[in-house]
Amino acid sequence: MTTADGTPVQSTTHPTAEEAQAIAQRGLDRGAMVTLFGRCTVDYEGRAASTLGPGDRHVMLKPDGSALVHTDEGQQPVNWQPPGCDHEVFLDEGHVVVRSERPAPEEELTVTFEEVTHAASFDVTDPTDLSLTGTEEDLRQRILDDPDLVEPEFTPLSTERNTPAGAVDIYGEDADGRTVVVELKRRRVGPDAVGQVDRYVGALERDLHDDAAIRGILVAPSITDRARELLAEKGMEFVALEPTAE
Amino acid sequence: MTTADGTPVQSTTHPTAEEAQAIAQRGLDRGAMVTLFGRCTVDYEGRAASTLGPGDRHVMLKPDGSALVHTDEGQQPVNWQPPGCDHEVFLDEGHVVVRSERPAPEEELTVTFEEVTHAASFDVTDPTDLSLTGTEEDLRQRILDDPDLVEPEFTPLSTERNTPAGAVDIYGEDADGRTVVVELKRRRVGPDAVGQVDRYVGALERDLHDDAAIRGILVAPSITDRARELLAEKGMEFVALEPTAE
């Protein structure tokens, strides 16, 4: 989606109130991201209530109905509105006013600009299409094509090998000939995945009566802190890998 | 603080990589907020690890060292860096690259732009503080100002009194001189809060060797059915009270 003239981004510095309102409202109508910067006051009324006196702030309005007000400090927005709100940008006595509200729970955020020094709108091509292309099967293929991605000299022996605890994603050997169980996850893993690998390892150790401990490796794009700790406790490993190559 | 020509905001659409890098780096040097928008990939490595394939994103760099990467969805940034990082914007084989890192814990965020469609810097002055009402502290003040809101002749003796189970919100006496433990919640409470009061009451009874049973009162705007049952079972009470007077 783009503007009438095909430009996916519009930007003006020191616009008049009318220009700023027009850019913002047209951007919202188009489903674009809208940003406004300038001296403003902020009022919130809803689950709690807050007011913010005049100051320079950066306001971002997203097409999914979220709103963010940022100052020059802190990772958190100083005020915000969750997704699902209705954004409205209008003029009130010559001032640009942003109002963002949602019905349940009743919440309303109002930003009143003394002056807008910058207004812009950005058309975003949804990246979810791009990131959802990687399935666990893609990840499996990727590793079978290049086992070194797990670790040097890793050798897959079979996929979907059965154990009393279920089927192992990839079953193989490391450089020293030790049995390796690889569990694949297409996205960030938590403690549940650690338990899963652990059950496979335990089941195989009982099944094979193997003297050497079986190695468990969890392959996923990322891992939670807690899961990483658990994994370390159980002497297992994590390998960061995306389901698809860039 | 402003730019050389006195303009507190600089903005360009469809800049060359060199122009984008120059605006960003000069903005950072000046202590300004910097935003970049365009098609990019994002890599994070630190407490966790993640990568994002190509997509349109909005990158905000703050002078306090925080970095935020937003897509068009969600209130939360899709990637970020906490305050205290060093931001760097440089060119690599014609691409604008943002690198934001901090030493402890070792964390690094890298945004590599295929194309920057918008670059801007904003000089911010924000003198005012946010005032927030409707918090648990407001509820505490409200009761200390008018203890009868809990019940007639209730007398607060101390706040944050320590017990082996943690600090009690308000510790006091009722009309008959019996010890009362008041637990405050700024919003609707569930069974967890009942367990909390119960632990305080138990801990205090053991601590004080009190003959008379200690009373436990849960003060909140409302309570779930299940929590009300539990509270009744344990012989404790609920008082409905908003954190702020209407």
Add this chain to the structure above:
DNA sequence: CAATGTATTTCGGAG
């Protein structure tokens, strides 16, 4: 729909 648990939680305050 509500209830539950995690988070690169963030943020503040107490010790």
Add this chain to the structure above:
DNA sequence: CTCCGAAGTACATTG
């Protein structure tokens, strides 16, 4: 400094 708990927590998962 760390630990601990609240948050307008946000967010995903599950029943």
